[in-house]
Amino acid sequence: MTSDSKGAMDRRTVLKVGSGAGVAALAGCISTNSDDGGDTDTPTDGGGGGGGDNTQTTDGGGGGGTNRYEIGMVDATTGSLSAFGQRNQRGKDLALAAVNDVGVKDGELGIVVEDSASEPQGGVSAAQKLVNQDGVPFLIGAVGSGVSLAIYESVVQGTDVVQLSQNSTGLSLSNFPGLLRMSPTGSTQSRALANIIAEDGHDSVAVTYVNNDYGQSLADAFVENWDGEIAYNNSHDQEQQSYSSVVSQMNSSGADAWLFITYQPEFATMVNEMYSSGYDAPLYGADSVSGTDVLENTPEGSMDGMKIVVPSAPVEEENYQQFVSEFEAEYDEQPTVWSAYAYDCVINAALAVQAADEFTGAALQETVREVTRPEGEQVTSYEDAQQILADGGGPSDVDYQGVSGPIDFDENGDPKGFLQILEVQGHDYVGIGFIEG
Incomplete structure (x- = not known):
């Protein structure tokens, strides 16, 4: 809009x-509690990245290999926007667990996290590392409209990499249809x-x-x-x-x-x-x-x-209430809508990977919007959406309804809100x- x-x-x-x-x-209340434990700015995988489509890696420890589909995330784990970033990490972690309980294609999803320090240049440096060194084809990022725009214009624009911002509401993002966002304008x-x-x-x-x-x-x-x-x-x-x-x-x-x-x-x-x-x-x-x-x-x-x-999220919807229940059980506090946006970014990315013919930016560009279109079958969980795709359905057969609400990116890359x-x-x-x- x-x-x-x-x-x-x-x-x-x-x-x-x-x-x-x-x-x-x-x-919508943004907590700035700094008691988040864990490795909010530490990569969640232990494998090497590699460039291009080589970000599909095989973890070779123990019996047999598991394909790992690594994407990137630029988050504000420090700086003036860290209140958003801390909650993003919790939403991300819940979504990643939900995805990997089911699986993606023949493997699992991995997310490499880098800190923007709440600044455009920090975001650009983080994105350059993820895209140019780790070779991720899908980038969740960032918090702050100026940070997201700087990443898109300096790193992503002109490439096949998919960028999906978790927490940017600035109006000028609508001028860049290739830059998707989960939070409304x-x-x-x-x-x-x-x-x-x-x-x-x-x-x-x-x-x-x-x-x-x-x-x-x-x-x-x-x-x-x-x-x-x-x-x-x-x-x-x-x-x-x-x-x-x-x-x-x-x-x-x-x-x-x-x-x-x-x-x-x-x-x-x-x-x-x-x-x-x-x-x-x-x-x-x-x-x-x-x-x-x-x-x-x-x-x-x-x-x-x-x-x-x-x-705000549609707080009376069953899938949002389930998200709240899981968040409270894990972290002993209520989530904010920013956590829900981060959660949906991860689910959207995983569904795009599941639906794509190959793990490349070009292939993910073809699926990232389609898996939330209203023409598909409405589903409210990754498990149900993945099942449709695993049973032979295409990306247009799925309409994932996020915990943050219907997504359905418009021609500007903006969701409903x-x-x-x-x-x-x-x-x-x-x-x-x-x-x-």
């Missing part, structure tokens, strides 16, 4: 009150925020956004969809010690409402500086400002009433409604 129409969501009908299940799930967020702020009776807005593709594109889309006054509209850099000048200027603008399109560490700093300065304005935010770390590092009452629009509206109540996130993408 692209931001080509202000009227795409009518202000009187955009909000759909969520059920108790949706409120409990808080699917941020244009739906921007329209929803414009509608919500207007519904709340505000006429002017002060906007600050992180100075990268993600922030710029969502801010531009918001301005395009906002009918009132833009009293302040400026970017800020990541990882600054203070944002006092930003919040001071927002306060001086006289805006009715303040909108933040930034990341959790930056937003927590801003909230503390607003609170200590005595600034009091209705607050709104895009998905990336919400998280446990923000709550833990800001004063009680400093954000009460804030509304945030976040990507769901959004949830969160409100900060009692210094916690409470779901108050849903928006269908």
